Amino acid sequence: MTNDPDQDVVRRALALTAGAVRPPADLLDRARRAGRRRVRRHRALAGALAVLLLAGGLSVAGYASRPPTVTTPPAATIGERLLGGPTRGDLADHADYLRTVTDLHERARHDTPLRGLGVTRKPAGPAHVTWAGTTMSGRAAVVAQRMRLAEGDRVVLVTFVGTGVDGRPEKVGADFYGSGDRTGGQSVAFLVGPERSTLVVLDVGIEVEYSLNRTYTADKVTREYWQPVRFTDGVALITTIGPQRNRWTVAVRERAGAYLGIGNLTDPEETTPQQGWLGWRRPADADHPAAEPAYLVLGERKGTVDLPDIAESRRMLAKALGEHEPQSPPWLGMDWIAVGRTSAGADLVAGDLRMGTDPVRTLVRLHQPGTAPVVVVGPVVDPAGPVVVRLPDRRGWLVVRPGATLSWSDGRGDWQPAGRDGAVLPAGATQVRVGTVPVRLG
Incomplete structure (x- = not known):
C-alpha cells in the first residue's frame, strides 16, 4: 500500500473513467510512474476525467488505496474457492435467476475501472454463480469467472449483484483475485439495497469482523469496536449498518487485523475528484487548471526556501x-495547507482531513529534529469560524483562518499581533482575535 497522496490523486481520477473510455492495460502502471510529477498536473488529469464521469460512467471505491495484502488464505485461494463447489444460498435452485445474473455479469463485465487492468477481457472458463440468496434489500448474487491476462497469467473476476429500484438485478460492484502483484482489492463483502444498507459478507474461509464507525482520538483515526461475522450457508447478512451510499462508515477486516475490501461501485455524481468542503481553496487560474488549496506560511519562516510545498506537505500528512x-x-489538504515552526523549534505541517462523509477535522504533524514526529487530530471544524487546535505538551495553539488578521491575549495585558492567515500561539494564550471577532481558547 502507498500513502502518497499525489499518486492517490491519479488513482482516484483513473477510477472515474467514463463507460465509453477503454484505457490500455498498462494505464495504472503508467500513472504510477507519473505519480511524482507536479501536483498541478495531477489535478488537471483529475479534472479532465471528472468531466468524462459527468458524461456518464461508473466509478469504484477503494482501489485508490489498499491495506497490506491479506495472506491467509492467499487471494488466489479465495478466487478458486469462489469458483469451486455448488451454488449456495436459498436461490441456488432458481435456474431463471441464476441465468439472469450470469447474463448480467457477461453484459456488464467491462463496466468497471478494473477493465484498465486487463482483467475483464479474456474469459478462460464459464461463469459460475457462487452464491444467490434473498436479503432484506432484495435478491443478491455473486458471479465468478476465470480470466486470462495478456501476459498469460489468470485471475478470477467477481461481479457483485443486488436488486435495483426497478426490481431487476443490478451490478453493484466488482473485484478480482489473483496472485503475485495481481491480488485485487480483497473484497469479501458488498453492499446492496437502494441506500446500500445491507452488508453481504461471503464465507471464504476467513474469520471476518465488521465495524460501523471510525473513532477520532487526539492523535489518530481508528476503530475500537469490531463485531464477529456469523456465516450461514456461505454468507452473512448484516442489516443494522444504516445507509452507506456515498458514506462508507462500515469496514470489514480479517480477524488477524488486515482490512478487507467491500467491492461496491460508488455513485458517480457523488465521487468528485479533489472536492473542497470549507471554501478556503485558491481559485483556478491559467497556471493552475484546477483550484489549489490555500497555502499558508506561519510565523517567521515567510520567504524561506526550505518549506515543504503542497505535494510534499500532503505526503507528510499521509505518512503521519x-x-x-x-x-x-x-x-x-484539499482546502488548506499550513507550514511553519513552533517557538520551540518543531517543524509543523497541518491541513484539513476528511474521511468518507465524516465532518472535516484538522491533521497536524509536529517534528522536532532528532525525535519522532507527533501527530495531532483536531476537533470538527466549523466552516464559519477559524481552525483552533491545542498542541500537546504545552506547545501552544494552532489557529488558522485564511485572509484574517490574527492577534492574541493571555487576559492580563494588551492584544499581541500574530500575523495573517495562521499562527502558532503561546500555550498561555486565552483568546485569539480573528479579524475583529474574539474567540476564547480552551
Missing part, C-alpha cells in the same frame, strides 16, 4: 496518518 481504510481513502 498512517494506514487508512480501503473504502475511505482520506482527503488531505
Whole structure:
C-alpha cells in the first residue's frame, strides 16, 4: 500500500473513467510512474476525467488505496474457492435467476475501472454463480469467472449483484483475485439495497469482523469496536449498518487485523475528484487548471526556501496518518495547507482531513529534529469560524483562518499581533482575535 497522496490523486481520477473510455492495460502502471510529477498536473488529469464521469460512467471505491495484502488464505485461494463447489444460498435452485445474473455479469463485465487492468477481457472458463440468496434489500448474487491476462497469467473476476429500484438485478460492484502483484482489492463483502444498507459478507474461509464507525482520538483515526461475522450457508447478512451510499462508515477486516475490501461501485455524481468542503481553496487560474488549496506560511519562516510545498506537505500528512481504510481513502489538504515552526523549534505541517462523509477535522504533524514526529487530530471544524487546535505538551495553539488578521491575549495585558492567515500561539494564550471577532481558547 502507498500513502502518497499525489499518486492517490491519479488513482482516484483513473477510477472515474467514463463507460465509453477503454484505457490500455498498462494505464495504472503508467500513472504510477507519473505519480511524482507536479501536483498541478495531477489535478488537471483529475479534472479532465471528472468531466468524462459527468458524461456518464461508473466509478469504484477503494482501489485508490489498499491495506497490506491479506495472506491467509492467499487471494488466489479465495478466487478458486469462489469458483469451486455448488451454488449456495436459498436461490441456488432458481435456474431463471441464476441465468439472469450470469447474463448480467457477461453484459456488464467491462463496466468497471478494473477493465484498465486487463482483467475483464479474456474469459478462460464459464461463469459460475457462487452464491444467490434473498436479503432484506432484495435478491443478491455473486458471479465468478476465470480470466486470462495478456501476459498469460489468470485471475478470477467477481461481479457483485443486488436488486435495483426497478426490481431487476443490478451490478453493484466488482473485484478480482489473483496472485503475485495481481491480488485485487480483497473484497469479501458488498453492499446492496437502494441506500446500500445491507452488508453481504461471503464465507471464504476467513474469520471476518465488521465495524460501523471510525473513532477520532487526539492523535489518530481508528476503530475500537469490531463485531464477529456469523456465516450461514456461505454468507452473512448484516442489516443494522444504516445507509452507506456515498458514506462508507462500515469496514470489514480479517480477524488477524488486515482490512478487507467491500467491492461496491460508488455513485458517480457523488465521487468528485479533489472536492473542497470549507471554501478556503485558491481559485483556478491559467497556471493552475484546477483550484489549489490555500497555502499558508506561519510565523517567521515567510520567504524561506526550505518549506515543504503542497505535494510534499500532503505526503507528510499521509505518512503521519498512517494506514487508512480501503473504502475511505482520506482527503488531505484539499482546502488548506499550513507550514511553519513552533517557538520551540518543531517543524509543523497541518491541513484539513476528511474521511468518507465524516465532518472535516484538522491533521497536524509536529517534528522536532532528532525525535519522532507527533501527530495531532483536531476537533470538527466549523466552516464559519477559524481552525483552533491545542498542541500537546504545552506547545501552544494552532489557529488558522485564511485572509484574517490574527492577534492574541493571555487576559492580563494588551492584544499581541500574530500575523495573517495562521499562527502558532503561546500555550498561555486565552483568546485569539480573528479579524475583529474574539474567540476564547480552551
